[in-house]
Amino acid sequence: MKTKKDILNLEGIHLSFGGVQALSGMDLDIRRDEILAIIGPNGSGKTSILNSISGFYRPQKGNIYFQEKRINDLKPSKIAAMGIARTFQNLALYTGLSTVDNLLAGRHIKMKQSFLSGLFYFGLALRSEVEHRRQVEYIMDFLELQPYRHQYVGILPYGVRKRVELGRALAMEPKVLLLDEPMAGMNMEEKEDMARFVLDIREAKWESVIKESPAIVLVEHEMDVVMDISDRVVTLDWGKKIAEGTPDEIKEDPAVIKAYLGA
Amino acid sequence: MKGRPCGVFDIRYSQDMAILRTKTHWALFILFLVSLFVVPTFLNGHILSLGVIIGTTMISMFGVQIMIGYTYQITLGHAGFVGFGAYVSALLMHHLGWNFFFALPMAGLGAALYGLIIGTSSLRCKGLYMVIPTISSHFIFFYLANEVFRKWTYGSDGIECGMPVLFGFAFDSDLRYFYLVAVISVLLGIVAKNLVRTKTGRAFVAIRDNDIAAEVMGIDIFRYKLLSFAIGNFYAGIGGALWGHYVGYINTEFFPILDSVYYAAFCVVGGLGSIMGAVFAAFFWRLLGEGINYVAPLLDAILPMSAGNIISSMGLIIFAVLTILFLIFEPRGIAHRWELFKQSYRLHPFNY
Numbered sequence: 092m093k094t095k096k097d098i099l100n101l102e103g104i105h106l107s108f109g110g111v112q113a114l115s116g117m118d119l120d121i122r123r124d125e126i127l128a129i130i131g132p133n134g135s136g137k138t139s140i141l142n143s144i145s146g147f148y149r150p151q152k153g154n155i156y157f158q159e160k161r162i163n164d165l166k167p168s169k170i171a172a173m174g175i176a177r178t179f180q181n182l183a184l185y186t187g188l189s190t191v192d193n194l195l196a197g198r199h200i201k202m203k204q205s206f207l208s209g210l211f212y213f214g215l216a217l218r219s220e221v222e223h224r225r226q227v228e229y230i231m232d233f234l235e236l237q238p239y240r241h242q243y244v245g246i247l248p249y250g251v252r253k254r255v256e257l258g259r260a261l262a263m264e265p266k267v268l269l270l271d272e273p274m275a276g277m278n279m280e281e282k283e284d285m286a287r288f289v290l291d292i293r294e295a296k297w298e299s300v301i302k303e304s305p306a307i308v309l310v311e312h313e314m315d316v317v318m319d320i321s322d323r324v325v326t327l328d329w330g331k332k333i334a335e336g337t338p339d340e341i342k343e344d345p346a347v348i349k350a351y352l353g354a
Numbered sequence: 355m356k357g358r359p360c361g362v363f364d365i366r367y368s369q370d371m372a373i374l375r376t377k378t379h380w381a382l383f384i385l386f387l388v389s390l391f392v393v394p395t396f397l398n399g400h401i402l403s404l405g406v407i408i409g410t411t412m413i414s415m416f417g418v419q420i421m422i423g424y425t426y427q428i429t430l431g432h433a434g435f436v437g438f439g440a441y442v443s444a445l446l447m448h449h450l451g452w453n454f455f456f457a458l459p460m461a462g463l464g465a466a467l468y469g470l471i472i473g474t475s476s477l478r479c480k481g482l483y484m485v486i487p488t489i490s491s492h493f494i495f496f497y498l499a500n501e502v503f504r505k506w507t508y509g510s511d512g513i514e515c516g517m518p519v520l521f522g523f524a525f526d527s528d529l530r531y532f533y534l535v536a537v538i539s540v541l542l543g544i545v546a547k548n549l550v551r552t553k554t555g556r557a558f559v560a561i562r563d564n565d566i567a568a569e570v571m572g573i574d575i576f577r578y579k580l581l582s583f584a585i586g587n588f589y590a591g592i593g594g595a596l597w598g599h600y601v602g603y604i605n606t607e608f609f610p611i612l613d614s615v616y617y618a619a620f621c622v623v624g625g626l627g628s629i630m631g632a633v634f635a636a637f638f639w640r641l642l643g644e645g646i647n648y649v650a651p652l653l654d655a656i657l658p659m660s661a662g663n664i665i666s667s668m669g670l671i672i673f674a675v676l677t678i679l680f681l682i683f684e685p686r687g688i689a690h691r692w693e694l695f696k697q698s699y700r701l702h703p704f705n706y
Contacts, residue, residue: 171572183567185560196556200572212548314470
């Protein structure tokens, strides 16, 4: 059901690869002010949803609306420019750039400078570089990344890289933030940090960087985290939505228990 | 980690981003510029001509660096693009009587346009596979110069390149031409450095390191790949035109396919992903070639049974062996060593 509160609507998405139905008839509404978690067993289509939203996969049927505008046929870079940012399950950072440059590269769509003005590093280009640097420093401050400012991302530890990736997505000033397993492979402390960051993104005052907090879509296997921080949970199995509701409802849902325990 | 001179603290972001950070840096930079103009007056023609060739190679090498080092579009047709630029300016001056200083940018733009056409293949290929279209581009260049536009280029007879004249001042001596090349290569070097540390350069590196993430992060990959091609070949064209007008006569044999391989190989030796790497690459290539030109005849004289084979093969062997050794022992090139040296110099005497 499309309502004014929704920022992103998926209607009847069919996505198949040859004979494999990755998503069949998927409906999903994402509200402006929520943390929506998508859970499900391996291969249930969680990442396929994210890939479809960011334009990386092309669903054969169905519509994706972002702020009531159809985005199915747009290029991934155009979709990103509209305000949909994401992180990846397997890190996809620019390893040859430093942390600060990774975040600045995330601000690519926000930078108005033309390539000609970049040739001469004063005046317009310098002012814009400094301005964007200030924004990036704010994000690095928020994510506690300052110690790694000038280090190449390729040599950073895994947990920090995950944070850099979150920072790069935040640098785009997104309206929707798609997080693909942000806690995968992390230890307890790093997980707690990451959960805190995700909550803070919703609640923090972002006056200087982000005017409005983004809606967050969280794909995660870490059940205790999901149940604790999300407002709404959607459960998938075999490319279909089998349950939707608050964390407490999902915990009790027989279909979910069946999907997970195979009983 | 960016090392910085001891006791220097940044108060503003612009200071942190500056290349010339301290008074010492500025002093060294000014000293470099002054010596660039004073020292040549004491040098003989042979060394000056070597300097000119290093300068023109350096300009072309900036292009290779932007294409391979920053965007990872491996080009094995760079000598073709260099030749394309040389031909464009030679033709414009020879047939239309243009002034060199109008023909030179046109050489760059012409090569850039040619690069754009070749670069459209980057929509489907990336990385190593770009070798195929770029090698083809080299042969297309031969075909264009020797067959299609034979009427104007005189085919394999070659074409004369006019002399640069600016307001009645002719760049006719080695010294004058050296100054011309020095100014242009320093300017283009600064421009290249600025390019790679602003929005465009970050987009290039983003595409190099992870093109899928780059696209999802809002970078129009195809556009930036084409831009990288255009800029890289602009540099090639400028370098080629400057070289052609120095030599005074060009035909397609001056731009062999082997040179394209050298451009790519020495770019690796100099250090990928660093503008300084292009500078080192140009020096390394041309100085090594000069050394071989000097040593090989001596060796031939000492070893009578070689019958001139050393002269023809020594360069090839040494270039190949050095490239392999660099790939094994310092794949990040001379530029990386230079960074390490600067680091330890700044920390000296506390090398921890």
